[in-house]
Amino acid sequence: LSSLSTNSPDEWAQAFPFDEARRASEFLVQIWAEMSLAKPDVFSRNKREPQLTEILCHYVRSFSSSRGRLTGLWTNEDVEVHVDEDTNEIVHRIKKDITYFSNRNNFRLVLIFEFKKLKNSSASRKAYAEDDGMLRFVQGRYGPDEPVVAMVGLVVDDRAACVSALRNYLNETATIKMLNTLPCPMGNYIRDPSATFPMCADFDTEHARTIPSGTSATNVNMAHFFLTFN
Amino acid sequence: MCAAFVLRAIDSIRNDGRVCFILPVSLFSASTSQEFVKELCSHFQIETIINFGDIRKLLFDEAKQPTLVMVGSKISDKKKRLPESFEYWVPKADISLSFGRLALHGTDRHTLSASAISYDNSILTTLFWGNESDLGLITRLKVEGTLNDLFENNGDWRTAKGFHRHDASQKPVSSKALREMHFLDAKRFSLNGPVLDSLSLEKFPEDIKTVARLPQTLLEMFEGPRIVFTDGLTSEREIRAAYSSKSFSFTSSIGVISSKKKHDDLLRFIAVFLHSDIVRYFIVMTAYQVNFERERISLQDIKNLPFINPVRHRNPQEAKRIIKQIADFTREIEKSHHLEQEHIYNAWKPEAERCLSAYFGLSRNEVARIKEVVEYILPSMQPSTYSALHTPLQKRPNQDEIESYGRELVNELSEWRRVLRGKGEFALSHIAGAQGDYGQLGIAHININTKDNDSKESISEQDSILAVLDFLKNKKVLPLDINDNFYLIADYVIRHNNSLYLIKPLVRRLWLRGEAYQDARRIVNFIQGRPN
Numbered sequence: 001l002s003s004l005s006t007n008s009p010d011e012w013a014q015a016f017p018f019d020e021a022r023r024a025s026e027f028l029v030q031i032w033a034e035m036s037l038a039k040p041d042v043f044s045r046n047k048r049e050p051q052l053t054e055i056l057c058h059y060v061r062s063f064s065s066s067r068g069r070l071t072g073l074w075t076n077e078d079v080e081v082h083v084d085e086d087t088n089e090i091v092h093r094i095k096k097d098i099t100y101f102s103n104r105n106n107f108r109l110v111l112i113f114e115f116k117k118l119k120n121s122s123a124s125r126k127a128y129a130e131d132d133g134m135l136r137f138v139q140g141r142y143g144p145d146e147p148v149v150a151m152v153g154l155v156v157d158d159r160a161a162c163v164s165a166l167r168n169y170l171n172e173t174a175t176i177k178m179l180n181t182l183p184c185p186m187g188n189y190i191r192d193p194s195a196t197f198p199m200c201a202d203f204d205t206e207h208a209r210t211i212p213s214g215t216s217a218t219n220v221n222m223a224h225f226f227l228t229f230n
Numbered sequence: 231m232c233a234a235f236v237l238r239a240i241d242s243i244r245n246d247g248r249v250c251f252i253l254p255v256s257l258f259s260a261s262t263s264q265e266f267v268k269e270l271c272s273h274f275q276i277e278t279i280i281n282f283g284d285i286r287k288l289l290f291d292e293a294k295q296p297t298l299v300m301v302g303s304k305i306s307d308k309k310k311r312l313p314e315s316f317e318y319w320v321p322k323a324d325i326s327l328s329f330g331r332l333a334l335h336g337t338d339r340h341t342l343s344a345s346a347i348s349y350d351n352s353i354l355t356t357l358f359w360g361n362e363s364d365l366g367l368i369t370r371l372k373v374e375g376t377l378n379d380l381f382e383n384n385g386d387w388r389t390a391k392g393f394h395r396h397d398a399s400q401k402p403v404s405s406k407a408l409r410e411m412h413f414l415d416a417k418r419f420s421l422n423g424p425v426l427d428s429l430s431l432e433k434f435p436e437d438i439k440t441v442a443r444l445p446q447t448l449l450e451m452f453e454g455p456r457i458v459f460t461d462g463l464t465s466e467r468e469i470r471a472a473y474s475s476k477s478f479s480f481t482s483s484i485g486v487i488s489s490k491k492k493h494d495d496l497l498r499f500i501a502v503f504l505h506s507d508i509v510r511y512f513i514v515m516t517a518y519q520v521n522f523e524r525e526r527i528s529l530q531d532i533k534n535l536p537f538i539n540p541v542r543h544r545n546p547q548e549a550k551r552i553i554k555q556i557a558d559f560t561r562e563i564e565k566s567h568h569l570e571q572e573h574i575y576n577a578w579k580p581e582a583e584r585c586l587s588a589y590f591g592l593s594r595n596e597v598a599r600i601k602e603v604v605e606y607i608l609p610s611m612q613p614s615t616y617s618a619l620h621t622p623l624q625k626r627p628n629q630d631e632i633e634s635y636g637r638e639l640v641n642e643l644s645e646w647r648r649v650l651r652g653k654g655e656f657a658l659s660h661i662a663g664a665q666g667d668y669g670q671l672g673i674a675h676i677n678i679n680t681k682d683n684d685s686k687e688s689i690s691e692q693d694s695i696l697a698v699l700d701f702l703k704n705k706k707v708l709p710l711d712i713n714d715n716f717y718l719i720a721d722y723v724i725r726h727n728n729s730l731y732l733i734k735p736l737v738r739r740l741w742l743r744g745e746a747y748q749d750a751r752r753i754v755n756f757i758q759g760r761p762n
């Protein structure tokens with residue numbers, strides 16, 4: 001039933017403000033911090049990304065309502081399929097690492113967390129930014145309808161060094177061109193601090209999607225998180 | 231067979247074609263079905279699962295097999311897919327069943343992501359009687375460790391079953407080594423609380439001349455401090471486990487956990503733990519077989535119980551003190567007269583529960599939740615006849631229970647507000663009963679930011695609420711008639727200015743503390759503009 005009548009300001013709405021994307025992000029980071037401390041053998045840098053995201057999603061999901069007070073759902077390895085409308089053939093099939101979503105009634109939220117192990121190496125930075133990382137968001141192969149996505153670096157080496165080197169790489173002209181990175185009004189390509197998730201992301205980047213014309217291509221804002229192992 | 235039938239259906243329907251299966255619950259919920267569930271989720275987009283496990287003894291005249299219904303559609307490879315979720319309905323044995331109607335309450339509906347059951351299908355068992363708060367508590371306890379962690383990480387601990395009488399693949403050996411010691415017959419296994427009643431022990435059966443095999447490692451399990459247990463539960467759904475250090479043998483119907491003498495205190499502590507409310511709560515929330523099939527507990531179930539190794543406890547000194555306190559008491563039970571032992575244990579049990587709660591770091595709310603599950607849900611599971619439908623859960627809640635629910639609802643709303651960084655104070659004005667054509671309903675009236683003299687509802691407001699209920703009844707949505715004999719008894723949230731009215735049937739099962747958690751979430755969803 002809808003409300004019979006309301007006062008202004010709406011005191012019930014002020015009691016339960018709707019801010020799920022921010023809270024979901026902070027909660028994921030919090031659970032990673034807790035569980036990697038409590039179970040370092042499970043959250044080990046030697047484990048593969050799919051193993052890590054699967055177990056992280058399990059814990060996030062288990063505590064999501066009781067501790068996170070989140071009302072949406074978490075999913076892991078959800079498959080996204082893209083079909084060529086002319087040939088009706090599958091162009092590509094991508095498994096999303098972790099997604100927080102709520103698609104109930106008048107409300108839709110899909111927040112994709114793409115995880116990448118991050119070492120202090122050129123190859124690792126390329127993996128983070130290129131085909132299997134940021135680029136697939138930019139090219140619309142992954143989450144083409146989402147205005148905001150999260151890149152999560154699982155930092156294997158020294159955090160400060162890894163993040164600093166990645167920032168430098170993302171600031172290189174060739175990388176900016178490859179990722180269609182957009183500058184902020186101040187002219188910076190790395191938007192620091194993060195305006196999207198200021199409590200848990202190190203910085204944001206914004207990119208113009210390169211989807212063929214005629215589709216609902218918009219810019220995509222990426223918040224960049226960096227999680228460490230214990 | 232069922233699994234093969236389901237998988238065969240993939241080839242028999244078109245892309246996006248819908249399927250409806252009536253299946254054994256075990257196919258989805260048993261731990262051995264995990265791979266199948268994962269496979270199934272990769273082929274079908276599940277829309278709804280209705281688990282009829284609680285009414286398995288009443289649903290069909292003859293069949294006792296717990297049943298579920300799954301509705302879904304074949305996943306089309308070429309269709310754009312949204313993240314997948316499905317409805318999980320868990321109707322319970324309700325009084326309405328005796329009138330030939332199956333009622334589904336709001337609290338019996340959950341929404342799950344497909345990936346949740348692909349990863350761990352035990353969530354289907356947990357959310358059968360439990361809620362998301364129970365899921366959080368169980369996960370937290372298991373993060374701290376399990377009994378299996380204790381057994382596996384220390385060579386001092388061993389688990390086994392007793393001797394097999396026959397094994398066609400082996401040449402039998404003489405039972406001579408066992409004839410000098412006592413014998414424990416699983417059928418005469420008698421408990422005085424957590425210690426074995428020594429009168430249960432008898433002479434080794436003369437008719438057992440040979441056994442299948444008798445290695446030294448097995449002989450060692452018949453001596454020294456240990457816990458023995460059967461796979462059947464007591465009538466109170468307690469594990470039939472007992473500590474003993476006497477020498478006796480037993481067959482493979484009995485399992486054993488043994489350790490060195492230096493761990494005697496810890497063994498005694500574990501024996502008490504196995505009889506505790508925490509374990510009974512855990513069994514209800516996680517043991518598939520206890521919930522849906524024969525009430526038996528396996529060694530694997532016991533190994534999966536949450537347990538904190540005292541050396542890894544956050545406060546090892548305090549853990550050691552609690553373990554010694556409990557162990558000493560079991561020694562007192564052993565020293566007392568055989569006829570007094572049970573009485574002494576029962577008188578001491580509340581103190582043991584307090585000690586265990588402290589050991590596991592349970593909050594006051596968690597203890598209260600565990601208690602209500604043990605007190606009300608456990609004795610109400612799977613009634614076997616229509617006359618047994620009037621379970622403790624089906625009775626009207628008393629005033630204390632209603633007030634306890636109300637306090638918990640306000641606490642839960644406050645916790646949501648705190649985590650959501652909202653503002654405002656809640657007050658439960660009162661909970662009233664309303665009797666009408668719609669049956670007996672309870673109406674909880676909650677206010678926000680009102681002074682005491684503002685919170686009293688006027689006569690006209692009461693009349694308005696009753697008028698709304700009459701309107702709903704006339705529109706046939708109170709209850710909602712889904713099908714000929716299937717009703718959805720929704721919980722309603724009605725808002726008027728700063729007042730919220732939560733309306734639901736006045737039966738105890740819907741006014742437990744655990745329900746306050748669900749209802750607070752329902753109210754948050756309502757305020758944020760989404761249905762539950």
